[in-house]
Amino acid sequence: MSTINVLVTGIGGPIAQGLIQGLKKRQDVTVIGVDRRTVTAGHQFCDRTYRVPRYTNVEAYLDRLNEIIEKEGIDVIFPSLHEEVNIFHENRDTLKPLIALPTSRDFDVLMHKEHVYQKLESMGHGKYIPKYQGFNTEEELKEINSSLFSDDSHFVVKTVDSYASLGFAILTSKENYLDALKNGKKHTIDFEDYCRIIDPSERKLAMELITGQEYSVDIYLHRGKVVVAVPRERTGVSNNIVLDGMVVNHEGLIQASKDITESLVEDGFINIQFMKSDTGYKLTDINPRFCGSQVMSLGANVNFPSLFIEYLHLGNEVPVEPVWNTRMLRFRDQIFVHED
Numbered sequence: 001m002s003t004i005n006v007l008v009t010g011i012g013g014p015i016a017q018g019l020i021q022g023l024k025k026r027q028d029v030t031v032i033g034v035d036r037r038t039v040t041a042g043h044q045f046c047d048r049t050y051r052v053p054r055y056t057n058v059e060a061y062l063d064r065l066n067e068i069i070e071k072e073g074i075d076v077i078f079p080s081l082h083e084e085v086n087i088f089h090e091n092r093d094t095l096k097p098l099i100a101l102p103t104s105r106d107f108d109v110l111m112h113k114e115h116v117y118q119k120l121e122s123m124g125h126g127k128y129i130p131k132y133q134g135f136n137t138e139e140e141l142k143e144i145n146s147s148l149f150s151d152d153s154h155f156v157v158k159t160v161d162s163y164a165s166l167g168f169a170i171l172t173s174k175e176n177y178l179d180a181l182k183n184g185k186k187h188t189i190d191f192e193d194y195c196r197i198i199d200p201s202e203r204k205l206a207m208e209l210i211t212g213q214e215y216s217v218d219i220y221l222h223r224g225k226v227v228v229a230v231p232r233e234r235t236g237v238s239n240n241i242v243l244d245g246m247v248v249n250h251e252g253l254i255q256a257s258k259d260i261t262e263s264l265v266e267d268g269f270i271n272i273q274f275m276k277s278d279t280g281y282k283l284t285d286i287n288p289r290f291c292g293s294q295v296m297s298l299g300a301n302v303n304f305p306s307l308f309i310e311y312l313h314l315g316n317e318v319p320v321e322p323v324w325n326t327r328m329l330r331f332r333d334q335i336f337v338h339e340d
Contacts (some may be wrong), residue, residue, distance in 0.1 A: 010035060103267035
């Protein structure tokens with residue numbers, strides 16, 4: 001049995017550690033981990049580790065990765081940090097290993113919330129798109145507030161390239177804001193206060209506030225068709241990390257996921273998120289990368305990192321069947337490292 005050498009980036013974070021759990025289920029994989037730090041919890045689960053420069057120093061980062069690729073004979077790279085996605089996408093042709101990001105003719109669109117909505121609307125998938133409009137300036141936002149959300153007490157704003165709730169805010173009146181503040185509700189901001197801090201150089205999205213059940217769907221595609229889609233209820237979430245969730249066999253979400261991803265992706269893993277509204281399931285986010293809570297799918301017998309290796313590295317079209325109604329509960333644990 002030949003060994004497959006896999007490199008995982010950002011091993012100190014939860015996304016990388018979920019990837020490593022899936023990869024270590026295989027007997028033919030050697031996991032090489034990299035991080036800008038010398039000691040993290042993730043170091044304890046890799047076969048070998050290396051320190052690399054911070055991704056912000058792109059040239060030095062890529063130079064160091066290329067050294068490790070040559071030394072270790074790396075076959076596949078699994079990026080784990082959202083901030084690295086564009087670096088790896090733009091260097092797919094110069095890096096020797098396979099890059100575990102989805103392949104798409106519209107990859108830049110996948111990284112831009114407004115553009116992906118526009119693309120999907122043009123392809124006839126408007127029923128999955130929430131009420132939204134892009135803006136840059138205070139004047140544009142005030143016009144959106146009076147025209148699009150005049151009947152809504154709250155609406156959402158986010159940056160078009162945000163992730164993990166960065167840049168997310170719920171805008172409302174001063175009275176509602178003070179009530180939310182009194183009750184310890186995060187992200188709620190007075191509309192007039194928010195208008196004073198708008199940076200016109202940063203494109204943002206105003207979107208309807210949806211308060212129904214939140215779902216995340218892990219999807220693997222091959223040659224433009226969904227191999228498997230695994231919807232998950234996000235029941236308990238803290239600081240954008242799912243602490244309690246359930247894998248569910250939801251035909252409506254599976255079909256919505258097929259409609260959306262088969263319009264955008266040829267091969268690989270992608271994660272998309274929905275919320276249930278009065279008019280159906282609305283797409284609220286799209287992540288063209290592995291995500292932290294995909295480890296829930298691993299517990300349901302769907303090993304997405306392994307599927308990437310099988311389909312795109314080994315060329316095997318393997319069957320997969322989720323164990324529906326698998327529930328994940330996260331708990332805290334410790335690792336002790338004794339240093340000289």
